[in-house]
Amino acid sequence: MSGQFWDETAFQTLFAELGNIPLYEVYELTRPAVPGELIHGISILHSGIVGNEYFMTKGHYHVVLETSELYHCLSGQGVMVMENLDGEWEILELRPGVSLYVLPGWAHRSVNTSPTEDLISLFAYPGNAGHDYGTIETQGFRKLVINRSGSPAVINNPRWLAPTERL
Ligand code: PAN
Numbered sequence: 599m600s601g602q603f604w605d606e607t608a609f610q611t612l613f614a615e616l617g618n619i620p621l622y623e624v625y626e627l628t629r630p631a632v633p634g635e636l637i638h639g640i641s642i643l644h645s646g647i648v649g650n651e652y653f654m655t656k657g658h659y660h661v662v663l664e665t666s667e668l669y670h671c672l673s674g675q676g677v678m679v680m681e682n683l684d685g686e687w688e689i690l691e692l693r694p695g696v697s698l699y700v701l702p703g704w705a706h707r708s709v710n711t712s713p714t715e716d717l718i719s720l721f722a723y724p725g726n727a728g729h730d731y732g733t734i735e736t737q738g739f740r741k742l743v744i745n746r747s748g749s750p751a752v753i754n755n756p757r758w759l760a761p762t763e764r765l
């Protein structure tokens with residue numbers, strides 16, 4: 599996750615203090631990479647803060663942009679940050695019992711906004727989806743979710759880089 603948080607100094611300080619601790623864990627049943635299969639599993643995103651940014655997943659597009667994903671929150675509280683290559687974005691709440699659909703073509707990242715609890719979600723996506731981490735690594739998400747006086751707030755990502763070329 600180095601380079602993914604807005605406050606890289608805070609990330610490096612935490613890393614130096616705690617070592618290479620996992621911010622999140624993913625357990626999934628791998629299935630053949632074909633459209634008829636559903637890869638599914640559980641994501642456990644721990645609670646914590648880097649600078650004033652909540653612990654979050656790295657986030658990605660699917661390599662096959664036409665593939666979608668279903669999330670169902672089992673426990674905790676958080677949000678799903680989503681955006682597409684046309685510049686649209688959306689941030690939806692995750693709380694126990696909420697199902698959330700990530701549309702084809704939308705990058706997605708989950709963020710744990712609880713001060714104490716893990717954010718635990720079940721997910722399922724097509725076997726052929728694949729993961730493109732590079733696009734988000736390079737340009738980031740347009741929006742960040744930060745802790746402002748104890749509550750989540752959405753801000754523009756000051757480090758967001760517009761793609762020089764659109765697909
Ligand atoms: C999820 C994610 C999981 C971890 O299974 O892979 O939440 O997030 P990152 O992959 O961004 O590190 C999913 O969206 N699969 O497609």
Ligand code: ZN
Binds near residue numbers: 658
């Ligand atoms: Zn995905």
